[in-house]
Amino acid sequence: MMETTNQTLNTIKPSKFIAFNRLFAAVYTFAVLTLLYYHVLKLITNSHTKSSIFISISMLIADLLLAFTWSTGQAFRMYPVTRKPDPEKIIETIGKSGFPDLDVFICTADPYKEHPISVVNTALSVMAYDYPTEKLSVYISDDGGSQLTLFAFMEAVKFGKYWLPFCRENDIMERCPHAFFGSNCEKIHQSEKIKMMYEKMKKRVEEAVESRKISEHISEKEREAFGKWSQGFTCEEHPSVIEVLVDSNRDTDIRGVAMPNLVYVSREKTNTSFHHFKAGALNTLLRVSALMTNAPIILTIDCDMFSNDPKTPYSVLCFYMDTLLSSKLAYIQFPQSFHGLNKDDIYSSEMKRWFHINPKGMDGLSGPDNMGTCCFIIRKALFGPPFSILQPEMALLSPNHVVKNLISSQQTLEMALYVAGSDYEKHKNWGFEIGFRYGSLVEDFFTGYRLHSEGWKSIFCDPERPAFYGEAPISLHQAVNQVKRWSVGLLEVAFSKYSPLTFGMTNLGPLMTHCYSYYAFSPLLSIPITIYAFLPQLTLLNQIYIFPKVSDPLFLLYIFLFLGAYIQDCLDFILEKGTITRWWNEQRIWLIRGLTCYLFGTIEYLMKQLKFSTVEFNVTNKISDDEQSKRYYEGIFEFGVSSPMFYPLATTSIINLAAFFGGFLQIIMKGEKYLDSAFVQTFIAGFGVLNCIPIYEAMALRTDNGRMPIKITIIASFLAWSLYFVTSNFIFKV
Numbered sequence: 001m002m003e004t005t006n007q008t009l010n011t012i013k014p015s016k017f018i019a020f021n022r023l024f025a026a027v028y029t030f031a032v033l034t035l036l037y038y039h040v041l042k043l044i045t046n047s048h049t050k051s052s053i054f055i056s057i058s059m060l061i062a063d064l065l066l067a068f069t070w071s072t073g074q075a076f077r078m079y080p081v082t083r084k085p086d087p088e089k090i091i092e093t094i095g096k097s098g099f100p101d102l103d104v105f106i107c108t109a110d111p112y113k114e115h116p117i118s119v120v121n122t123a124l125s126v127m128a129y130d131y132p133t134e135k136l137s138v139y140i141s142d143d144g145g146s147q148l149t150l151f152a153f154m155e156a157v158k159f160g161k162y163w164l165p166f167c168r169e170n171d172i173m174e175r176c177p178h179a180f181f182g183s184n185c186e187k188i189h190q191s192e193k194i195k196m197m198y199e200k201m202k203k204r205v206e207e208a209v210e211s212r213k214i215s216e217h218i219s220e221k222e223r224e225a226f227g228k229w230s231q232g233f234t235c236e237e238h239p240s241v242i243e244v245l246v247d248s249n250r251d252t253d254i255r256g257v258a259m260p261n262l263v264y265v266s267r268e269k270t271n272t273s274f275h276h277f278k279a280g281a282l283n284t285l286l287r288v289s290a291l292m293t294n295a296p297i298i299l300t301i302d303c304d305m306f307s308n309d310p311k312t313p314y315s316v317l318c319f320y321m322d323t324l325l326s327s328k329l330a331y332i333q334f335p336q337s338f339h340g341l342n343k344d345d346i347y348s349s350e351m352k353r354w355f356h357i358n359p360k361g362m363d364g365l366s367g368p369d370n371m372g373t374c375c376f377i378i379r380k381a382l383f384g385p386p387f388s389i390l391q392p393e394m395a396l397l398s399p400n401h402v403v404k405n406l407i408s409s410q411q412t413l414e415m416a417l418y419v420a421g422s423d424y425e426k427h428k429n430w431g432f433e434i435g436f437r438y439g440s441l442v443e444d445f446f447t448g449y450r451l452h453s454e455g456w457k458s459i460f461c462d463p464e465r466p467a468f469y470g471e472a473p474i475s476l477h478q479a480v481n482q483v484k485r486w487s488v489g490l491l492e493v494a495f496s497k498y499s500p501l502t503f504g505m506t507n508l509g510p511l512m513t514h515c516y517s518y519y520a521f522s523p524l525l526s527i528p529i530t531i532y533a534f535l536p537q538l539t540l541l542n543q544i545y546i547f548p549k550v551s552d553p554l555f556l557l558y559i560f561l562f563l564g565a566y567i568q569d570c571l572d573f574i575l576e577k578g579t580i581t582r583w584w585n586e587q588r589i590w591l592i593r594g595l596t597c598y599l600f601g602t603i604e605y606l607m608k609q610l611k612f613s614t615v616e617f618n619v620t621n622k623i624s625d626d627e628q629s630k631r632y633y634e635g636i637f638e639f640g641v642s643s644p645m646f647y648p649l650a651t652t653s654i655i656n657l658a659a660f661f662g663g664f665l666q667i668i669m670k671g672e673k674y675l676d677s678a679f680v681q682t683f684i685a686g687f688g689v690l691n692c693i694p695i696y697e698a699m700a701l702r703t704d705n706g707r708m709p710i711k712i713t714i715i716a717s718f719l720a721w722s723l724y725f726v727t728s729n730f731i732f733k734v
């Protein structure tokens, strides 16, 4: 395939599988249509009893939704590309003096779920970027409004004065202290000394968090800053706090080199105004940074990630400086990569399809969706469409404004406090036409989608050495809780006035509409997965056969559809450096999500629509105990807590087991004729059983704290039995 080069700063290479993908999609579409035709025919001609109508309609709905997901998912396969920047060239082309300013936004929201020492590590890793320090600024948004976080940063600055020159002089790759000291670092000059300093800082921060009190040994100036935490200051209600911890015009490291700016921002919170979670926090930073530095490029990074390559901004500039791309370029997205996953990645936290495979598919169209973190956004893209930039209410906040005041001047600080006020956005465009968009718990996805709809493009950059690393949830409960929040957020987009099916269709090309629909409606997969997890099994137990016989030619259609989708999925995974075991775990987690977070996310979304409840951004807990970590590294599933989400999972595992053995026994007893009619259902139940092995272990074989709570096992057994009883006596008998 031909490679095209733009100013040699970057290359783009289409995938070798494009022709194959398209051909396969055409064949598979034909097969899907045949299946749907068969369902409709069966419903019209063969469904005479109430129970057969119920079964036929359920299967039709299930297969329609699967077909929808499959067909929208094909858009990612139509033109996948891989881009490669040439970071060395950027220095030759513009030199470091030509580098634009770079602002970094780091969000944190809760010092007890997001340990301040980790947030500090994130910040230090980017402050140590190989970038002209006077052009680099780091802004911390603390939605937890916590003294502990501010204290941690004060400590970090002192350590940073040693850490930054140490990294620079030794050309360290791992500039996140925690990652560096955890690696093989002894050979480097002075690393022992620096390590001791780091440990000391860490200890001070950890002691503060543990005792929920900051150390007595602080300077007068520091004490003054903490004075803002007066009586009545809570994380839900407090005035804005903004502290310029490092001003690069003033502060230097131990070698006398300027340090990057570091600004702590905790926006005002009141009970009377809605703060829009992370999107609101980012918009506050957007305004505060506009007053202080107003860099044209912004890196958004969550506090659970850190930089793994100090030269990442060079790659970004290879796209930003490319004149063929720059006029419509809204953001450059790097994948979220995770360290510390267990060998087989049991919860498929890697999210290979969402974070690595699909973005390449979108990159060949208008560009990847926004993942909220590891993303370099071009500031002006947040201010209206590419060729008609919207001016915000104050010229000072415009992306074109040139900053003249010093960042720690009184005037700047007063203005910054004002724009960080909780009422500031009232009757203004923020979150609607300007900035990160409100209205969805997945503000990243929604913002990216809106930018694409306005005509902006984005780029996916997935270098060999991951640019960022992050932490992934290490218990099943955390993992599904996170995706539950995403599910609510996605449905908020799917059924809003910005639905991809309506708004998207008119503003994006058909393929991009497919991609966004694939994500936005993905929680609805809970419907087919739930149907397939219960209906074939319950009917089998009642000796009702709902699939074609093995001797029927339609059986081959089922085989083709099942194997076709599964093998293609597996191939995608392997080609993206996956292993078979990890792929198997990914398909299992896909099924688990269908019965847990997709299902509960959909219910939660409906509850919110019906005004029975409101939805919250539940920050993922990033702290786990040692025992839990140990089990995780041994590859053992962690249940432990009695989450309502585990009920469907436990119930279906029991039903599948019963159905599989029921079917199997009957095949043995009744022989070939039975095999002919019951094979598909017995196979599905067997497939379910295979996927449920960790659940059986957790219910029956384990005694550790991570096992399935006994209460859930008992209630699920009862539920399974009731389902069988009700279906056999009432539903399938009519």
Ligand SMILES: O=c1ccn([C@@H]2O[C@H](COP(=O)(O)OP(=O)(O)O[C@H]3O[C@H](CO)[C@@H](O)[C@H](O)[C@H]3O)[C@@H](O)[C@H]2O)c(=O)[nH]1
Pocket: 106, 107, 108, 109, 110, 114, 141, 143, 276, 277, 278, 281, 301, 302, 303, 304, 371, 372, 373, 441, 442, 443, 444, 482, 485, 486, 489, 617, 618, 619, 620, 621
């Ligand atoms: O009111 C809030 C809630 C969250 N956050 C921050 O948002 C980030 C993401 O929260 P986390 O609990 O880690 O959620 P994840 O599900 O891991 O995050 C993914 O999903 C989010 C949308 O749901 C995106 O914003 C993230 O970028 C993306 O990594 C963290 O830095 C939080 O501190 C805030 O600043 N304010």
Ligand SMILES: [Mn+2]
Pocket: 302, 304, 620
């Ligand atoms: Mn996170």
